[in-house]
Amino acid sequence: MRSSSAEASDEVAILTPAEAKAAAELATSLAQRYSSVDDEDLLCDLPFHASKLPLRAQRFLRRFALADRRGFCIVKGHVMDAARIGPTPADWRGMARPGPEFPEEILLLLYAALLGEPFGWVTQQDGHLVHNTFPIKEHEYEQLGSGSRELLTWHTEDAFHPYRGDYLILASLRNPDRVATTVAELDVSALSPEDLGLLFQERFRIVPDESHRPGNNSSVSASDRRRFANIERLTTDHRPVAVLFGSPTDPYLRLDPYFMEIPEEDLDANRAFRALVEVIDRNLRNIVLEQGDFLFVNNHRAVHGRAPFTARYDGTDRWLKRVNVTTDLRKSRDMRATAASRLIG
Numbered sequence: 001m002r003s004s005s006a007e008a009s010d011e012v013a014i015l016t017p018a019e020a021k022a023a024a025e026l027a028t029s030l031a032q033r034y035s036s037v038d039d040e041d042l043l044c045d046l047p048f049h050a051s052k053l054p055l056r057a058q059r060f061l062r063r064f065a066l067a068d069r070r071g072f073c074i075v076k077g078h079v080m081d082a083a084r085i086g087p088t089p090a091d092w093r094g095m096a097r098p099g100p101e102f103p104e105e106i107l108l109l110l111y112a113a114l115l116g117e118p119f120g121w122v123t124q125q126d127g128h129l130v131h132n133t134f135p136i137k138e139h140e141y142e143q144l145g146s147g148s149r150e151l152l153t154w155h156t157e158d159a160f161h162p163y164r165g166d167y168l169i170l171a172s173l174r175n176p177d178r179v180a181t182t183v184a185e186l187d188v189s190a191l192s193p194e195d196l197g198l199l200f201q202e203r204f205r206i207v208p209d210e211s212h213r214p215g216n217n218s219s220v221s222a223s224d225r226r227r228f229a230n231i232e233r234l235t236t237d238h239r240p241v242a243v244l245f246g247s248p249t250d251p252y253l254r255l256d257p258y259f260m261e262i263p264e265e266d267l268d269a270n271r272a273f274r275a276l277v278e279v280i281d282r283n284l285r286n287i288v289l290e291q292g293d294f295l296f297v298n299n300h301r302a303v304h305g306r307a308p309f310t311a312r313y314d315g316t317d318r319w320l321k322r323v324n325v326t327t328d329l330r331k332s333r334d335m336r337a338t339a340a341s342r343l344i345g
Ligand SMILES: NC(=[NH2+])NCCC[C@H](N)C(=O)O
Pocket: 143, 144, 145, 146, 152, 153, 154, 155, 157, 158, 209, 210, 211, 256, 257, 258, 259
């Protein structure tokens, strides 16, 4: 594995062709041995198989996780067999599961196992563990991963939820128009001590984003609505939260301004929040995930979003696979149906 520049980078690692080939062969052989991404045997065996990923990629990601400093890193150079993967679907509803891109989903889960445990949401993308991100015609103007024409405003993934992921991994199957993902880390030194102190206080209200709404899942029967009860509670609850937490000198982030509201009369909280948003905006960077790139986001150390773009809707659109990762599956046990379930809801 080479780093992207002469000196070793903590941001980008590039697989050698031999490493990329080994990773692809590992994934395709596993796709023949397991039945789906929900296969309990697969989920059990993930750490064992992940130990066969390119060693330098493993070390690169362990360093990223243990340092807990950078908000993201990228492993580039994975082989994507576009012919086998086939056209980008028009909707994630009705996709074959497993589909022809099952090996790439397994590869994503192997990487997830290096950082923690992959998990999903009962209320998002019909409860699938591995999500699909490609433009959907009906969502063109929505604040959803499946939107396109609107800027997807930057956010902590599932910021509204106490059990949101510690990491988020995006794997690029294709991105022919070089549509940018956006990422930003926080430069805490740019905030005044007063604002910093305020941002650590529970003065900021947040509601669930649209991706968890019944309407953005397959048609929900009346009896099925129970599965959205916790989301509804979090929508009406309006309990204020802090947007910064952890170390005062190197804080963790938790915010999605599009879905947040600060009581109008709380002038100090409003001022501090605006300052935070400005500081993050200034650090926002465009990262084009090229075919074969895997982006690892530390969901406490960076926010992310996506630039607007014009979708093609002809089977050649940008297509990412996404998985959420937690370092502590146990903490969400009260919202998972069984100990073995990977779905919070
Ligand atoms: N600011 C926002 N748009 N937040 C919602 C992000 C999109 C959401 N995570 C999805 O999967 O579609």
